[in-house]
Amino acid sequence: MSAAERQVWFVNAAHSFTHYSLLILATAVLGIVVQEPALFGTDYGPIIALGTTMFVVYGLGALPMGWLQDKLGRRALFGAFFIGTGLCMAGAGFAQGPYTLGAALGLMGAFAAIYHPVGTAMLVEAAGDRVGRAMGVNGVFGNLGVASAPIVTAFVVGGMGWRWAFIIPGILCALIGLLWLREPDYDYAAQAKRQRPFPTIPPAVVRRAVIVLMSIAAVSGLVFNAFTILLPKLMEERLAVSPDLLPVVGLLAFLATICGGLTQFTVGRMIDRRTLKAVFMPLAMVLAPALAALAFLHGWVVLPVAGIAAAAIFGQVTVNETMTARYVAPALRAKLYSIRFTIGFMGAALASPLIAWLHGTTGSLASTMLVLAAVGAVTLLCALAFPNRAEELAPERWAAAPEANGLAPAE
Secondary structure, three states: OOHHHHHHHHHHHHHHHHHHHHHHHHHHHHHHHHHOHHHHOOOHHHHHOOHHHHHHHHHHHHOOHHHHHHHHOHHHHHHHHHHHHHHHHHHHOOOOOHHHHHHHHHHHHHHHOOHHHHHHHHHHHHHOOOHHHHHHHHHHHHHHHHHHHHHHHHHHHHHHOHHHHHHHHHHHHHHHHHHHHOOOOOOHHHHHHHOOOOOOOOHHHHHHHHHHHHHHHHHHHHHHHHHHHHHHHHHHHHOOOOHHHHHHHHHHHHHHHHHHHHHHHHHHHHHOOOOHHHHHHHHHHHHHHHHHHHOOOOOOOHHHHHHHHHHHHHHHHHHHHHHHHHHOOHHHHHHHHHHHHHHHHHHHHOHHHHHHHHHHHHOOOHHHHHHHHHHHHHHHHHHHHOOOOHHHOOHHHHHHOHHHHOOOOOO
């Protein structure tokens, strides 16, 4: 295995652990309220709200990562990601009350914030000219983290207790960090020289792409995070109401989420052959109707509709991350990823308190799904505004683009 391939595998593993770590609480809470009510209480809302600090720190922490990468280097930051996230994850399993659990999760969010700005930039540079495929595969690994969190957590909570649901993956994450530190430094500059030079894209086109990208980040972060957090509870409410069926809840959430992983792999391959807008539009068109339908459906039909929603949500992630790779020069990429992920994760930070408040007020997730459907409709507007340029697939043609010569845009 080449050095570039090993880099990609570590980045993919980090993506899985990032999303897995952030979603343990979403399923563990269903066991916490039963197994330790004296310490944490019996209400779903207050415990799920403990994740708010984690997501706020996770979002704000992404902002300085582009700068820290220049100061400390990618190797050190990525080592801190694996070891810091792992130890804090394991530490959450020793919490003795809501405050210590919230503190451990908050520290974990700070270390997990390293991944997206730094890891995505590493992936793009190591992938060479096949960015779409690499993003698709990387998205599948992230989706495996999302999908496996509810099912693995459910079985561990049911068999060993909720604390081990944090401790076991935390130890594994830290051990992979030790393997990462054994890796020699990777020469990204040499890899960049072997790639095609980044084209000069007309500034007006770049500005439009970046504005749309940031707008998408603001809304998609909330939808992504809220959906992945509430999915186990949705399956419990609509399909498996007994506490004894917690492993079934985890399995149902896994089946719905894995649809997103399959979509990300397919989308990644399509991106290398089609414009981003052509791939983005169908996903954006099905998102809001699927989320709205989940506000009213009950029974087994919830599973395939949740799968459709997951496919749209996760497929968009691959498109969005490729947008930056296609329209932003490598020198600015890590910094823009930092800004974009900060905007997205701050929207994501609203998910836990929003779910807690709406569920506590109404006693169900129906109103939450309707709010998410409305936000999903904004994603469609963003998709309509994104450039649809054939030059994406033939970058050498940007030099002859109408905007480069002071003419009206081609679309």
